[in-house]
Amino acid sequence: MLIFLDFDDVLFNTKKFKDAYFSLFKKRGVSRDIFDKFYYTPSDSGIDRYCPVNHVKRICKELNLNYSDFKDDVLEFVGDTSRYIFGDSVSFLNNFSKNELYLVSFSKTDFQKSKIFNSGIANHFCKIKIVNELKGDAINEIIKNNKIKYNQKNYFIDDRVEHLTDAKIKNPNLTTIFLLRKEGRYKDRKNKYCDYKVSNFNEILKIIKQKNVKKIS
Ligand SMILES: [Mg+2]
Structure with a gap:
């Protein structure tokens, strides 16, 4: 995953x-x-x-x-940007191993890098990718370079519907999660390319745990 x-x-x-x-x-x-x-x-x-x-x-x-x-x-x-990390972010990341987690951020600037690398959470990620375009290609590239296990589930969590849409169109097997927090700056609307719409990481954890439970046939 x-x-x-x-x-x-x-x-x-x-x-x-x-x-x-x-x-x-x-x-x-x-x-x-x-x-x-x-x-x-x-x-x-x-x-x-x-x-x-x-x-x-x-x-x-x-x-x-x-x-x-x-x-x-x-x-x-x-x-030091650590105080701006949301309260539920680290506990969510702690559920997964480093090689399962990828950060894909928009806007390739030194300022963006500072925000991310000085936030104290960079070490949770296997890779941090900063792009200047829609994120679908960057995500597919990473998936392609990983050994995909049979029936593996991959997830993409973003607050911007345009990135989720691009990624879903380019990889329909990707599970897209639209995270619309009340503190967020944008109020995008869910579309058909968003598999889920949630408002916090707890809801995401439930989705991932549920989808990854092995079905007993
Ligand atoms: Mg965002």
Whole structure:
């Protein structure tokens, strides 16, 4: 059995994290407009990425603020993101061995890597894959490289229906679980590519345990 998990709004309370992150700026008098205006670092490739150091640097220039302290504050904050892991995440992961668990996250940036690797849960996973596209291909690639046992069940848990849809279309044998937490930022709607819709990890555990019980014939 392999379990593919999304990070943001699934294992990690991204809304709470983002609110706390913004408060670091707010306490220095940075408005939401200024925060948003300088959020992405423009790039020649046309793909703008988020970089906290550049964000701070550009805001400090605009508002004439002390860069050094501000930057240190932001880097310290990003250096430990463990308090934003949902209360039921670790107990869920503890039910499985490392080689059953894969983290598949969207947005290939250093900021995303920091959030994940500084959250204290990275060592639960056999592999952490960060992608910039829909997740179906990355999941199939991992499944293909694993020795599939007869009748093996594989699961994919995400809060975004577009990723679940892509993965289910590309691999109809995959069991897709749409996790819509009340704390999540998105309110997607379940569609026919989502096998289950749940609101916490307890419900997921029940589904996985039930499906993996050997049928006595
Ligand atoms: Mg997510």
